[in-house]
Amino acid sequence: MAKTTTRKPPIRKKTSKKTNSFFSAKFFIISISFLLIVTAVFHYRNAILYYFSFKSDKIYKEDKMAQARIFQVLKNHQDKVVGFDVSQFQGNINWKEIDSVEHLVPLQFVFIRATAGNDKVDSKFKENWKNAKEHNFIRGAYHYYRPNENSLEQANNFIKTVKLQKGDFPPVLDIEQLPKNQSIDSLKVGLKRFLKKIDEHYKVKPIIYSGEKYYTSFLKEEFSEYTFWVANYNFWVEDIKDDWLFWQFSEKASIEGITEKVDLNIYNGTPKMLLYLTVE
Structure with missing residues (x-):
């Protein structure tokens, strides 16, 4: 009579709690990342369609998302x-060709670097200053x-270089470096x-210009009697803040007449209000 062989049940490997936690965390991160991407694409759908579908042959082929943000920000500030x-x-700038951002939004003002430190004069200032006036832009000099050079010598350098006229913006102090x-x-x-x-x-x-971090760290309270032109290029920031007079929201704009990338700015008010800001 044959012996009956009793089979032992297969040994199941126990899954550790650590392994389960790892996969749960990984799934959670992937899910959140996917959700963020979908949200961003949906939010920027019009801008993305505009720049990817119709502008693929343009200079910004390598930087589409930055251009999509520019489109979105301008769309949010149509009254500015x-x-x-x-x-x-x-x-070298061809001022005759400058009139708008992609024929969508007219450009009405320009800030021009005049000086730096106690002895530097921008090599294009005189030319840009003259051309901006001749082509009817409200102009400002900065x-x-x-930080490590004498402040009064720097002021004298600017005064010696810049002669303001009626209709120009007040002078601008650009402070970005720590001492x-x-x-x-x-x-x-x-x-x-x-x-x-x-x-x-x-x-x-x-007017004082600076980055938002610099501005909030010590300029905002210490220099509260002044107005501010603030730089913030954060992809997720799309609206100008109430306490910013100007907002430099991008450094990657492409404008006809200028071969290099350009900074774009929004004034926190209407065209009529902008005129009240100028020198009389």
Whole structure:
């Protein structure tokens, strides 16, 4: 009589709690990432269709998402005034060709770099300053402040270079760098000396330009008597804040007449309000 063989049940490997947690976390991250992508595509659908479908032969082929954001931001601010800013880094500009951003939004003002530090004069300032006026742009001149150089010498450099006329913007102080050889408190003293000197000479309170982080860290409260032109290129930021006079929202715009990429700016008001801001 044959023996009956009893089979042992197969040994099942136990799945550790750590493994389950790992896969759960991985699935969660993938799901959230997918959701964010879908949300972004849906939100920017009109902008993406515009730039991907109709502009694929343009210069911004390598930078479509940045252009899509420009489209979206401009769409959100149709009641505002749009302008740009230039320096010698934009090279030779054909001012006759400049009139709008992709024939969608007219360009009405321009900020032009005049000086930097205590001795630098922008090599294209004189030419750009003259052409901006001749082509009916409201123009403004800005000084790039170097924290480790004498503030009054910097103010004198700007004053010597820039002659404002009726209809121009007030002077602009561009502060972006942190000091290397002094404290933040010393920097603030220098900035105040610069601003006071400029105010006394031109009889108009200057505008301060800076990045949003710099602005919120110490400029906003310490220099609250001034108005601000703030730079923020964050992809998810689409609306100008109430306390920003100007918003530089992109550094990657393409404008006919300028071969290099250009910064775009929005004024926080109407065309009529913009005229009230200019020098009388």
